[in-house]
Amino acid sequence: MEKLAVAVVGATGLAGQQLLAALADHPWFRIARVAASGRSAGKTLREALADPTGAFCGYAGGALAPELAALPVEEAASMPTSGLACVFSAVESDAARQLEPVYARDVPVVSTASAFRYEPDVPLLIPPVNSGHAALLDVQRRRRGWKGYVTPIPNCTTTGLAVVLAPLAEAFGLRSVVMTSMQACSGAGRSPGVAALDIVDNVIPFIPGEEEKVQREVGKILGRLEGEAIVPHLARVSATCTRVAVLEGHTETVFAGLGRAASLDEVRVALARFGQGGPASSLPSAPARWIEVHDDPYRPQPRLDREAGGGMTTTVGRLREDAVLENGIKLVLVSHNTKAGAARGAVLVAEVLRTRGLLG
C-alpha cells in the first residue's frame, strides 16, 4: 500500500515536533508538507528547528530523518492541500480559527487546538471511547459545504480522564466526578511555557481555561450521537487543575459517583477490559491495553508510567471506595499529555478515520 501524504502545520512548535515524531515511520502516513508561521517559512525544517535565539531545541527527542529535515517549511496561510489525505494542525487556537477552515474546504484536518471543539457539528474523538461520533463529520461537511472537515482532539487533561470514565459510565452509570490534576510542564509548550523560576520547589494552582475545558469536554465525549447532534452525558464534573515539576505525564486524582453500587473488583475488571478486542485496538497506534490497572499503591507515577503502551495507555491505581459521593469510588490516573493527549492521540484519530473511509 502506498502511504497517504499528510501535512503537519505548526511543525516547529513543541506540539508540532511531537507530531513529527509520532508520524515517523508510520505504516499508513508519510509527511509530505510541513508548515509554520511566516518567521520559519523558507527555511528547511532542519534550519527552522535549529535555534537562532539561544533557546534549546531537540525536546521532542529523536533525530530527524534526512528526507524530513530537508523539507521546506511553508507559510501556513498559503500551504497547498492538493494531494494531501489529511492535515495535522498543531497551531495555537487563534491561528487554528483562521487556518483550519481554509484547509478543511479541501481536506480533513485533525487538530490539537481548541478552536472548534465546542461547535455542535464537531466531535471530540477518542477512538476507543467514541469512534461512532465520527459520523458527525459528514454532517459537518454537508452543513459547511466543505470537502474536508475539522476534527479536534480533546484537551490533554481531558483525554486520560475520559478514557477512565468511559468504562465506568458504560458498566455502572456515572453521576458525578471530582478531579484534581497535577499537570506536566510540557503541556504549556515552550514559548513561554513554564519558567523554572515558577515551578522548581513549587506547585502552580491555576491553568487558565483548563478546568472549564475538562468539565465541558467530558460530557461531549461521553455523550450520545442522536441524529445530527451529540447529547452530552449528564454527569456533573468539577475540576481543579494545577501544574507540578514534572516534565511529561499528567497525574489526576479522580473521585467518581457511579450510577449504581459496584465493588472495587467490578470496577477493576471494567477498567482493565476496556476496549480489549474493540475495533480501535487494531489501529497502528493502539497500545496493547487502553487502561492498565495497578495494585501496587505506589503506582501510577508519571515518570514510571507515562510511556506505558508507547504513551497511549492510561495507567490507573489506588482504587478505593469513596465516602462522599453516592456509590463513590476513587483512583489516581497517569496519562501522557503530549502523546495520548496530543500528537499520538491525533494520529490515532486519523487512523480510525481512515478505517471508516473518512480519510483520503
Added chain:
Amino acid sequence: MEKLAVAVVGATGLAGQQLLAALADHPWFRIARVAASGRSAGKTLREALADPTGAFCGYAGGALAPELAALPVEEAASMPTSGLACVFSAVESDAARQLEPVYARDVPVVSTASAFRYEPDVPLLIPPVNSGHAALLDVQRRRRGWKGYVTPIPNCTTTGLAVVLAPLAEAFGLRSVVMTSMQACSGAGRSPGVAALDIVDNVIPFIPGEEEKVQREVGKILGRLEGEAIVPHLARVSATCTRVAVLEGHTETVFAGLGRAASLDEVRVALARFGQGGPASSLPSAPARWIEVHDDPYRPQPRLDREAGGGMTTTVGRLREDAVLENGIKLVLVSHNTKAGAARGAVLVAEVLRTRGLLG
C-alpha cells in the same frame, strides 16, 4: 516573668530540629533538656547534630545558640522530668507509645506523634479552632491517674484543612469534603525520607496511613465536647494524598459541600475573618491572620506562601463554586507542614495550655 523550663525529646530528628528552632528566643519557654535515642545520648547537642555518616545536616536552618549547642543529649527513656513545665515530643509513633506515658505521669506532653491521637480522652488541639477541647485533658489526667497528660497535635496534612473547614462549618454547616493533597518532602523526614530518585520529575500517589489520618482527625477536631467525650463532626471526608517535588508546604485542593447555600463572597468573608480577635490571636506564636485569602488565581503557591505569618497562616485561593457537591464550593490551600503543621503548631498548643492554667 521567668521562662518555663521545657524539654525537647527526639531533638536530633527533623521534627525535633524544627522544635528547637520554634522555641529559640521564645518569650515564655526555655529549653532546659534535650533527649534522643541512645545513639546520640552522651553527646552535646552540637555533636549530635553534626553528621558522622555522610548525610547532610543543618536542614532546619539557623545557627544553634551556644548555650543550646552545649546541652547534653540525654537518653530519652531515662530523662528526668522534675522542674519541667512541659515535654515537647517529636519521636516516631512507636517510641511515643512507650515514652510519652512515662513523662505524662509527671508533666504535660505536647506531641507531634500520632500514637495517642485517636484515644477518647485525648483532644487534637488547634488553638484557633477548638481550644475548648483542652478541658478533656483534665478528664485524661483523672482517668489515667497522671499528673500530666499527652496532647498530640494533628497530622500536618490535617491542620491546614481543619483551619479552613472550621469557619465554613461554623458559618454554613459542613456536609462533605473531597480533598487532594500535594505534600512536601519534608513531611517524610530525613531517614529515610523521600529519595531524590523517587520525586525528581515525578509525583508519588501514596503516603501510607495519611488519608485515614486526615479523614479521622477532621471529624474529631471539628467535633463538640459533650461531657467527657468529643462527639465527632458528621461531615463525610474523602482524601487522596500525594507527594510532589516541593521542599516545604503542603498544597491541598478542597471541594466542600456546605450545610446551606452560601455565596463566594460570604465564604471569603467567613474565611478571612476566622479567629480575628479571638483568644488564640494574642498567643506569641499566633500570626496576624489565621487565614489569608488571595484573589490572584495564581495563589496560593507553596514556595511563595508557606512562610506567611511565620509559617502559621493558612493561605487560601482559587475560591470557586463546585457543581458536584450540594452547596458546593472549592478552593486551594497551602499550609506549612513543619511549622503550623508540626513544630510551631505544637508550641502554639503549649501556649494556649498555659493561658488556660494547664501548664506549669
Added chain:
Amino acid sequence: MEKLAVAVVGATGLAGQQLLAALADHPWFRIARVAASGRSAGKTLREALADPTGAFCGYAGGALAPELAALPVEEAASMPTSGLACVFSAVESDAARQLEPVYARDVPVVSTASAFRYEPDVPLLIPPVNSGHAALLDVQRRRRGWKGYVTPIPNCTTTGLAVVLAPLAEAFGLRSVVMTSMQACSGAGRSPGVAALDIVDNVIPFIPGEEEKVQREVGKILGRLEGEAIVPHLARVSATCTRVAVLEGHTETVFAGLGRAASLDEVRVALARFGQGGPASSLPSAPARWIEVHDDPYRPQPRLDREAGGGMTTTVGRLREDAVLENGIKLVLVSHNTKAGAARGAVLVAEVLRTRGLLG
C-alpha cells in the same frame, strides 16, 4: 539626614524588582521615580507588576510599600533626572547602550547591564575589592563631558569569584584560575528565562557570552589603576559556565594557581579576614563578613548559604590542595546572583560612591 532621591529604570523586570527590594527601607536612598519600557509606561507600579498575560509575578518577594506601589511607571527614554542623586539601571544591554549615556549627562548611573563594562574609562566596582577604581569615574566625566557617569557592576558570575580571588591575589599572588560554574535559573531572568522543560532533571552546559565576561572582568576588577587607566591583572582565567536546577545562588568550583606556595591554613585565614574592618565594611549593605569559610565538607550549598549576610556574603568551603596548577589550591564558592551579584551589589556601589563624594 534627608534621603537621596534615586530612580530605578527597568523596574518591572526581575532585576528591577530585586532593586526595588534592595532599596526598600534603605537608610540613605529613597525611590523617587521608576521607569520601564513603553509597554508599562502610564501604569502605576502596582499595575505594571500585576501580570496581564498569565505569567506569575511577585518573584522578588515581599510586599510593595503603598507609596512605592502608587508611583507612576515612566517611559524610560523620557524620564527626567533633575533632583535625582542616582539612577539605578536594570535594563537589557541593548537598551542600556541607548539610555544610560542620556541619564549620565546629568546624574550618576549604577547599572547591572554589561553595555559599558569593557570601556577603558569605566571601572567595575566591587566595594570590598577595588573601591579605589572609583577615581576613574572622574576621568570618565571629564573625557565624555558628562555631569554624571556610568558605573556598571560585574556579571553575577564574576562577583563571587572576584571576591574570593582578591585576597588570594593580595596575599600570595595569583597566576591562573580554572572555574566551573553551576548557575541558578534566576540569572536568566523571566522572559524567556530558563524553561522548566530544559532544566528539570538536567544541566545546560552553555550560557551565551558568560565565560568571556568572567574571563575578561576578573582581570579588570583585580587590576591596578595607573594614571587614567586600569592595568588588568595578569592571571590567566579559564571558565566553563553551566546552568542547573537551582533557583538562586551560583555555585562555582575554583582551581587557583597562586604566586607562591601557601598552606591551606594561610589561605583560610586570608579568605576569612578579607575586608574585615575595611572602609566598605561600614556601608549599610555590607555583611558582617565578606567571605565565610566552612570546614564542613558539605558546604557551601546554594540553598543553605545563598542568604548568608543578607545575600552579600560569599561562602567558601572544600578548601584543598590542587595537584595540577603551580602552587595550586581548590575550593567551592556560593554567591547570591541576584543580591550580591546584582541588585544589592549595585546598591553597595552607590553607597561607596556616596562616601567618596561621587553621589548627590
Added chain:
Amino acid sequence: MEKLAVAVVGATGLAGQQLLAALADHPWFRIARVAASGRSAGKTLREALADPTGAFCGYAGGALAPELAALPVEEAASMPTSGLACVFSAVESDAARQLEPVYARDVPVVSTASAFRYEPDVPLLIPPVNSGHAALLDVQRRRRGWKGYVTPIPNCTTTGLAVVLAPLAEAFGLRSVVMTSMQACSGAGRSPGVAALDIVDNVIPFIPGEEEKVQREVGKILGRLEGEAIVPHLARVSATCTRVAVLEGHTETVFAGLGRAASLDEVRVALARFGQGGPASSLPSAPARWIEVHDDPYRPQPRLDREAGGGMTTTVGRLREDAVLENGIKLVLVSHNTKAGAARGAVLVAEVLRTRGLLG
C-alpha cells in the same frame, strides 16, 4: 551457541537491578543464579524486589521476565559457583572484600565495587581503552592461586572521563586534567541515596572519596602494562565532585593540558574516531560510537544525551581552547553512570574477557 550461566550478587540493590536489566536477553549470558544479603534470601526475586517497607521499587525499569522473577534469591555468602561462567558482583565495598575472593577461587568475578580496584594485580578494564590490561588477570590468578579472578570496573565518574582522555593521550599526549563533575542522584543508590530535601533547589559540593577515586583510577586505566604490573600514566589529575538534581547521567567539565599543541579540529577528529573499528566495537554491548562529538553548544545535556548508544556512548561538546593549561583544551562530557559507568560497563567487560578466552 548455548548461553553461559552467570550469577548476579547484590541483585536487589539499585546497581544489581541495573545488572539484571543489562543482562536481559543478552546473546551470550543467561542469569542462572541471583544472590543478596540474608534479609532477601529465601524469597523469589519478584518477592525480594517488591517492597515491604514503603520505599518504592521498579527503578531500573522494565518488567522482570517470568523465569527471572521466579529465581530464588540465595544467600550471597553461601551461593554455589559450580557451573557458572562468571559472577557479576554489585555489592557494597565492605561486602565485596569478603565475598568476591570466595567466588574468585572458582570463577571470574566482574565487580562494580571499589574494594579491589587499587591492588597491583587488578586491572581496571574499559574495553575500548585498555583491553590489553586483561593480561594482568592471569598474573592475579597465579599469584593468588585462584581459578578465577576479580576484575572491578572503575568508579562511574571515572569511566566517561577516561574514555575521553584516552584518545587525547594517545594522539597528543596528556599532561594535566582539571575536572568538575555534576553527578546524578542515581550514583548514590537508594538506601540511603540522596534525599529530596538535600537536592531540590540545591547542589551538594562533596561526595566522600569520589575525587580520590577519580584521580587515582585515571592514571591506572591510561597506564601501560609492563611485565606483571601497570605503570600509571603520569598525567596530573585534579577533580571536584558535586551532586546535582539529575536522575541519571554524570556531566563533567574537563580542562586538559595536552602533550603537544593540537587544533580543535584535530581534537575533534581524535575523539570522534576513538575505537572505531577496534576489537571492542564488535562486542554485543558496544555502541555505534564510543564518543559522540556535538557542535551545538547546548550539548551535551544529561537528559538528552545519557541514553546515547544505549547508555554506552560518552557524549562530548563545547570543545574550546583553554588559556590556563599548557596546550590546553576544554570540553563538557556526559556519561551514563548506571549504564556505561556501572551495569552495562560490567557486562561489556565480561564480553571482552570472553573474546580473550578468559571466561567460561
